[in-house]
Amino acid sequence: MTLGNLFADLDEDMSSYKPKLPEKQDDYLTSQAKFVANYKCSACNGTGVWQKTYYYSSFGPKTYKNKCFKCQGKGGFKTSPEDRAKAKKARVAKKEKMEKENFKFFNDAHPEELEYIVMTKFKIDDPTNSYKDFLQSLMDTIYKYGELSEKQLAAVQKGMAKAKEWEAKKNKPKARIDLTPIREKLAKGKEKLKKPVIRAGDTFKFTFAPETGKNAGYVYVRHHDQYIGKVAENGDFFPYQATPEQITYLKEFAKDPIKELKTYGRNTGNCGLCGRGLSVKESVKRGYGPICADNYGLPYNHTKEAK
Ligand SMILES: [Zn+2]
Ligand SMILES: [Zn+2]
Numbered sequence: 001m002t003l004g005n006l007f008a009d010l011d012e013d014m015s016s017y018k019p020k021l022p023e024k025q026d027d028y029l030t031s032q033a034k035f036v037a038n039y040k041c042s043a044c045n046g047t048g049v050w051q052k053t054y055y056y057s058s059f060g061p062k063t064y065k066n067k068c069f070k071c072q073g074k075g076g077f078k079t080s081p082e083d084r085a086k087a088k089k090a091r092v093a094k095k096e097k098m099e100k101e102n103f104k105f106f107n108d109a110h111p112e113e114l115e116y117i118v119m120t121k122f123k124i125d126d127p128t129n130s131y132k133d134f135l136q137s138l139m140d141t142i143y144k145y146g147e148l149s150e151k152q153l154a155a156v157q158k159g160m161a162k163a164k165e166w167e168a169k170k171n172k173p174k175a176r177i178d179l180t181p182i183r184e185k186l187a188k189g190k191e192k193l194k195k196p197v198i199r200a201g202d203t204f205k206f207t208f209a210p211e212t213g214k215n216a217g218y219v220y221v222r223h224h225d226q227y228i229g230k231v232a233e234n235g236d237f238f239p240y241q242a243t244p245e246q247i248t249y250l251k252e253f254a255k256d257p258i259k260e261l262k263t264y265g266r267n268t269g270n271c272g273l274c275g276r277g278l279s280v281k282e283s284v285k286r287g288y289g290p291i292c293a294d295n296y297g298l299p300y301n302h303t304k305e306a307k
Contacts, residue, residue, distance in 0.1 A: 037076020044068035048075035102146030113153065114142070116160045173236035175247050179219055182206050182257045183233075186219065188297040189273070196296070199272040200260035201253045221250065258298065261287040 040046040051065040067073035077084060107114050121135040138156065141148055148156070182198055186208055189196030198206045205222040209215035209230065218230040223246055229239035239247065253260040264272040265287025271278055273292035282301055283289045293300030
């Protein structure tokens, strides 16, 4: 079969193409007869027919006709374009008002569920995530009806329970590290300094969490300047991407931070408390200088310092 054959009877098909009209021709004619168009439709120039001509290289121009979408095939409108724009605006405003009311209605009845839906949807970054689509469909339903079906609500509550479980798991301490010695030194330093810091061992760094924040009372732990967790007053350690090696090491040297200050001083040549370079022999030996010794209540032989 050649290409010519393929299109041979197409001409006829096209000329017999008719605009799509309502199935019941009678109804359509009746409504046509009743309808008085005060304003001509600009899209179809009052014909009620949409038409477009395409040019085909094989058989030339072809014109397609259909019912005009803008005027629904009526050729015109009863009202002026200005009035129609006004009416459309009013429809949109009414819809917005209804959506707002529905949202509030649902929020009054299920504030926790709504918060879960909104926040979870917000937190999912991946736009192709199907759970995000599901949550969006719930939002659409809430806007439209002000409520969810029992099944939908149950699905939301199941998601909430799962999230809670996960949160509890995340917030369980992973280890116990007795930081009392470090905590005591930090507290001592706090008497004279705004932000006491202890650097020790293989560049571990300890600071108090801000007193006004939600972690007040915790000691923050950093390793090579990376935050690896916080230790509560009772010794509960909440790691953040801490390796098992880091935890083991932390536990070990928390027992004797003064010894670990020495290690830090030897490794870096700097005071583990203020970070300044150590020059005096006694300071190098201990890993901290005389001023810091006083500030943090650490042993220091001041007579040796003079020599
Ligand atoms: Zn039209
Ligand atoms: Zn110092």
